[in-house]
Amino acid sequence: MNTFTPSRNFITVRQAGRAALVALAALLVACGGGGDATSSQPAQVVAPPTTPATLGTTEAEASAAVQAAVASADAAVNRSSALSGLGALLGTPIGMAPEPQATRAQPLVVRNLPCGDLIDAPCNGSATVDTNLADNATAIPAGAFFDVRFNAVSGFIFGRSATLAGRLRMDFLSAIDADAQTPAGLHVILTTEQFGGSLGGRAFGPVSDIAELRISAQGVASVVAAGRQYTGLGTVSVTDANNYTLGSGSVRAAHWTAANTYVDLAFENWRVVNGRPAPGSALTVNGAAGNSASIRVSGTTADTVVYAVTLTSAAATLNFSVIATYPAGGGAPSYRVVGG
DSSP: OOOOOOOSSOOOHHHHHHHHHHHHHHHHHTTTTOOOTTOOOOSSOOOOOSSBOOOOOSHHHHHHHHHHHHHHHHHHHHHHHHHHHHHHHHSGGGGGOSSOGGGSOOOSSOEEEEGGGTSEEEEEEEEEEEEOOOTTOSSBOTTOEEEEEEEEEEEEETTEEEEEEEEEEEEESSOBOTTOSSOTTOEEEEEEEEEEEEETTEEEEEEEEEEEEEEOTTSOEEEEETTEEEEEEEEEEEEETTEEEEEEEEEEEEOSSOTTSEEEEEEEEEEEETTEEOTTOEEEEEOSTTOEEEEEEEEEOSSEEEEEEEEEOSSOEEEEEEEEEOOTTOSOOEEEEEEO
16 A cells, blocks of 8 residues: 555554564565575565666567566565555554453563464464563654564454464664654564464465565655565555556566666556456566666467567667466466567
């Protein structure tokens, strides 16, 4: 979503923990299963490169641009769930908890808690919680944190079934003002360590990851993680991993061959049906000044998706058709290029 509107009933410590679960679990669902049990936690947030890429006008560039578009769309839609989870931190879903706030624990030091102190019953399991937020906190200052280790927890988060194991942490780099009309300026680091489970039926992890979430002065949310930056993800509708719509938004990521440079992928009504991009889905890939790729799904058959690609550089503008052919038994498609 593009913007968030906070609830006037402001956040409490327990609610911060519950919202952290939503944001982080959704963020890890975004990894599509994430790493394996041996994956290590990054030392810091991994951002995309800072130098714009020079795009070519070759068949190889056309094919690579299409494949990058498909992968980035999947990642963007999944990461948008993290922004929705952050919206829960500041919005009305916090007020929808079925049990009154006063009945939930609000630890200041490390404590072992039953599952019902963090998620909704019926639930099973327990958690160890560490936070520097006071019991009676009515706002979260910069420097506050909420750190949870889950021991086979299962139950519900805001009405969505959930299973949780491993560690997650939310560090607030900016304060949250109880009187603010918008969460503009919010800055949070989300950290996970071998965190896995499921949220709303979608499995994730175990994953060790660090992500940085910001909300601009205009209320536009962005997340930086795993070498990509996602900004302004709007009108996202997800049925499952194989069926979704990304109405708008952009992804900054490393160029597919020149990994020390970046491209910006701006999506426009990108739709995926049964695991394949649908006709009319479009985006623009921008690199250095004068370098771009325009990509549109021009048609589909039972086993193919056809992309119309226009590559523009300082030297030339060329048109291509990139055809993705899907194997009958399932799996990743193969790509071939026509034109140029």
